[in-house]
Amino acid sequence: MxxxxxxxxxxxxxxxxxxxxxxxxxxxxxxxxxxxxxxxxxxxxxxxxxxxxxxxxxxxxxxxxxxxxxxxxxxxxxxxxxxxxxxxxxxxxxxxxxxxxxxxxxxxxxxxxxxxxxxxxxxxxxxxxxxxxxxxxxxxxxxxxxxxxxxxxxxxxxxxxxxxxxxxxxxxxxxxxxxxxxxxxxxxxxxxxxxxxxxxxxxRPHRSYRVTDVKRLGNAVLALEMAPTGAPLLSLPGQFAFFKFPGIDPGESHPFTIASAPDQNRLRIAIKNLGDFTRSLQKQIKVGCTVKVEGPFGVFTQNRSSAKHQIWIAGGIGVTPFLAMANNFDNSEMNVTLYWSVCRKEDAFFDNELQDLAEHNAGLSYKLWVSDENGPLTAEKMPETRNPEKIDVFICGPETLRRSMKAQLLAAGIPKRNIHSEEFSFR
Ligand SMILES: Cc1cc2nc3c(=O)[nH]c(=O)nc-3n(C[C@H](O)[C@H](O)[C@H](O)COP(=O)(O)OP(=O)(O)OC[C@H]3O[C@@H](n4cnc5c(N)ncnc54)[C@H](O)[C@@H]3O)c2cc1C
Structure with missing residues (x-):
């Protein structure tokens, strides 16, 4: 429990x-x-x-x-x-x-x-x-x-x-x-x-990894797979780590959520191109690059909740913690619905993977929400919120989505303590 x-x-x-x-x-x-x-x-x-x-x-x-x-x-x-x-x-x-x-x-x-x-x-x-x-x-x-x-x-x-x-x-x-x-x-x-x-x-101890696979998903998202060259990082689904790519930016390390289930041999991250560093990473990253990983950090994990009924709400690249959680989903007693809100259908790079996971896990449902076609995702459009006392909600995505969703969920009667969110920014 x-x-x-x-x-x-x-x-x-x-x-x-x-x-x-x-x-x-x-x-x-x-x-x-x-x-x-x-x-x-x-x-x-x-x-x-x-x-x-x-x-x-x-x-x-x-x-x-x-x-x-x-x-x-x-x-x-x-x-x-x-x-x-x-x-x-x-x-x-x-x-x-x-x-x-x-x-x-x-x-x-x-x-x-x-x-x-x-x-x-x-x-x-x-x-x-x-x-x-x-x-x-x-x-x-x-x-x-x-x-x-x-x-x-x-x-x-x-x-x-x-x-x-x-x-x-x-x-x-x-x-x-x-x-x-x-x-x-x-x-x-x-x-x-x-x-x-x-x-x-x-x-501060860090782990060394080597990039084993690079996928450029459209112009803006990069999915990297890496394998440890020494002891692996042990994380819980939903946690993040600081990644330094010495060949690209030897100075600063950047936080990214681990988007794969805990695995000793492999680690995946998905990175949205949002500024100088992520842009140069898009251009320069190659298979074989060295990566220094520090972590794991974060408490946006399922240890936060004991609720059997959960809603996971992801906005855009905020899907990364849920990719890890869904890939680690093995609890038939739980009933989880993942809503992934993206602007356009073409932005839903992990749609097939999530559909596949939902098909193979009885307790996991998945709904893609394309806001350009359906308007913004709201609490009203989620039937699961009609039983507010018994549900826990996890939200990760842009600040506007988090704020408005939290306000709507509170208005729908979901207690504040049952709403968990992750910020993709520290400043
Ligand atoms: C807990 C957490 C998890 C995250 N997970 C993901 C993820 O899975 N996928 C993803 O695409 N993005 C994720 N991010 C956001 C990602 O860290 C930033 O987009 C990235 O660092 C931007 O760097 P930049 O130089 O390209 O952009 P900039 O334009 O320089 O920065 C954009 C914003 O990113 C933040 N940022 C930049 N550099 C750092 C840094 N070294 N440390 C902390 N914050 C920084 C700042 O708030 C800044 O305003 C996460 C952020 C946090 C805090």
């Missing part, structure tokens, strides 16, 4: 991540009997608020840096790397607001101190870094590799912020509990950044 997994959502994460430093401050101030101000011109509430907001900013950024280490245990707690990056984004925006508050409320002190100009510099850098990384309008206009380069500096900006906090005169330097907490966060954030920026590529 599968165990339905519950994950830490943003509505739990934020109260905890904000509540914890607030509690530390409250305890420290409760036992502190000295003055709250550092000079006579200061207002105590401003001093405390200024430093509390700074601790919150450091906490949010420190934990954001921890998230970038892609540690499995964090992924499990949060419910997938995609969800983790969502929390990471929301955290960054909250840090931006708190940083602004910190600047507004913090009392100004007259004496010269190297921490002061450092604070101004840090403020500008963190402000620009977060704005470019997290504000949707700005990041949409920045190519991914440039966005990533700017993003990689966030750890250095965080470290400057820590130095600023340690150099300027502060109330927290007189509160051992808060001081230890700030140092702990500084250590956590800096350690995570050093690990991710410098050590990760050497320490």
């Amino acid at each position: 599968r165990q339905q997994q519950r994950h830490l959502e943003s509505k739990i994460y934020f109260p905890v991540i904000i509540g914890f430093p607030l509690a530390i401050w409250a305890i420290a101030l409760f036992f502190y009997s000295g003055p709250l101000i550092l000079s006579f011109e200061e207002v105590p509430v401003q001093r405390v608020l200024g430093e509390v907001t700074a601790s919150l900013v450091l906490t949010l950024l420190g934990f954001n840096l921890l998230m970038t280490t892609r540690a499995r245990w964090i992924e499990k707690i949060v419910g997938g790397l995609d969800k983790m990056y969502l929390i990471h984004r929301q955290s960054a925006l909250l840090a931006l607001v708190l940083l602004f508050l910190h600047v507004v409320v913090s009392p100004r002190y007259p004496e010269i101190n190297p921490g002061k100009p450092l604070g101004v510099l840090t403020l500008l850098l963190i402000f620009t870094g977060i704005a470019v990384s997290a504000i949707p309008f700005l990041k949409r206009h920045l190519p991914y590799h440039k966005w990533l380069t700017i993003h990689r500096f966030m750890g250095a900006f965080f470290l400057l912020g820590v130095f600023h906090a340690l150099l300027v005169p502060t109330l927290f330097s007189k509160l051992p509990l808060v001081r230890s907490y700030i140092l702990g966060i500084a250590f956590l954030g800096t350690g995570s950044w050093v690990y991710r920026a410098l050590l990760y590529r050497w320490i």
Whole structure:
């Protein structure tokens, strides 16, 4: 029997991540009997608020840096790397607001101190870094590799912020509990950044594969099969991995879902041509190319659900996790309907394979939905949604499809906890 997994959502994460430093401050101030101000011109509430907001900013950024280490245990707690990056984004925006508050409320002190100009510099850098990384309008206009380069500096900006906090005169330097907490966060954030920026590529284990088959499916999709040259990657259907093609782009690794059932000797991915890297891959990839695979990652697997009745909804290339699940389908007690929505019939490259799988598995039904002919796929058009309490839904596809489908399924009475989705983007 599968165990339905519950994950830490943003509505739990934020109260905890904000509540914890607030509690530390409250305890420290409760036992502190000295003055709250550092000079006579200061207002105590401003001093405390200024430093509390700074601790919150450091906490949010420190934990954001921890998230970038892609540690499995964090992924499990949060419910997938995609969800983790969502929390990471929301955290960054909250840090931006708190940083602004910190600047507004913090009392100004007259004496010269190297921490002061450092604070101004840090403020500008963190402000620009977060704005470019997290504000949707700005990041949409920045190519991914440039966005990533700017993003990689966030750890250095965080470290400057820590130095600023340690150099300027502060109330927290007189509160051992808060001081230890700030140092702990500084250590956590800096350690995570050093690990991710410098050590990760050497320490993190990867598997070596060789491309054994290349299929160009129309102009936009590439299906690659590869075989391990050493130990194989062991994944669950629905998981993804980071793939690096050293002969084509030695720098960056890209996430792709494993589109084949778990198999020691073979791994398949299907890649849609969406940008610079995927375009050059289309042109340059050949049988025999080396591939470095890191993973598996992701919790968009059937371990998420114990429901016997499920709907799987795929939009376009979002079919890849369902290809793996359908190829691994061996449960006669389950009743699954896979809807694959594509714009045009010619885009349904895996139609024959899915039809074949449905014919050979009693519990698996498959319906291709061509939206150019039938209009958009809606919850109303899926008869299975009429028994909303007992059904689990898995969705993978473009953001517009996911959002609108989720809203419709909720309106149809399917509980939120029964709707699972995967984002094909981390930023
Ligand atoms: C969990 C997950 C599973 C995915 N599975 C598939 C799949 O099975 N098939 C498929 O075709 N696509 C999949 N994608 C999307 C795929 O990773 C991107 O389309 C690809 O990396 C685009 O790279 P590009 O340089 O060609 O395009 P760009 O134009 O540079 O990027 C397009 C978008 O892809 C994302 N992206 C680009 N590079 C990276 C990177 N190194 N790491 C993370 N995100 C990046 C960014 O959001 C970017 O905005 C998946 C993405 C995620 C997050």
